[in-house]
Amino acid sequence: MHVLIINGSPRIKAHSNTDKILEKFTKGMTSKAATFKQYEISDRKQWDDIRKAFDESSEILIAIPLYVECIPGLLIEFLETLTPKKGDARISFILQGGFAEGIQLRCGEEYLKILSENLGCTYGGTLVKGDNFSIRFFEGEQRDKITSRYEEMGCEYAVNGNFHSEKCRKFTGPEILSAPVRLFVGLLQKTLAKKMFARIAEGWGCTKPLDYRPYQ
């Protein structure tokens, strides 16, 4: 199986969480003898090539960061320029987001079925998972801890050609966090997480409090 992979993130490749996820995912894919060519939506210079590859491909995978409950505006701008296929291709999706709960991604997932139809493709399913916001802030082992889970899903996809298996469905994790976990995470957000964000902000040269109101 040869797959056209499109990273649908507007964030440049170097900082894109989706790219780090795809790194592991494609490692799994290639271990099962699948091949791929990856493009980035964030680089407008690639758009002509992606369009051509879309026209010529029968197996397409778009990996997408959730942007306000759906797909990013920049990705829509690109997709608007495509000529829909004639049912001769299968399209599958990796949908990932910042919030941890599976329920946060369901509205976006629902749209991907509508999108497949509008692109004239058979829907190969969506691999859904949140809790990926922090990938860009980590390196090495810490980053691998978050992203390496995608390697096995790459194997699944290469073998099945879709994300319809039970294993892929379960990959999402809990739809909502249990009450004790919410209590714990809520506390963490008020304490440790605030300190961590302040540290990152300082490193980025931020000179204002993170709840500053410029347009009050």
Added chain:
Amino acid sequence: MVLIVNTTFDRSITDELKKQMDSRNIDAKIIETDSLRISPCIGCNFCWLKTPGECSVKDDYEIILKNLPHADQMWVISDTALGFLDHKGKNIYDRIIPIGTMYLKFVGNQMRHVPRYDKRTDVGIIYTGNPDVEYLKKWNTRAALNFEAGSLGVFSTDEIKEAVSCMC
């Protein structure tokens, strides 16, 4: 105040809106984006972690960010594509994220960003074309939740009267 953002090139929509709003004495501010430069969000996270509340993309979207903390409602007028808002309409929503902060909390059983301002701005859509209306309604409700606000509904350009009846 009701903020109206027309992302289409069709000013007859806002002309009709103005007529209807005037007759109901609605305090509105209309932004026509056809004469503005509004780029997509590039996901840099600077609005949360480097220049809190300010977008690093220096273009005309700042007018919207300046008005949002004072608006009771925002209506996005948008063309549609691929069953959904077209990219110009969606960009208005994507670029809204500076009104949230990096801080997180649970609202009910789901996590949300802590809002930056006290004002909550409900959102509505007026669309052209043929989107998946049921989906758009559902999506707008979810999108509004992200700003701790409500959906004002989704209306076609043939339903301007109905949309105006939801304006305060």
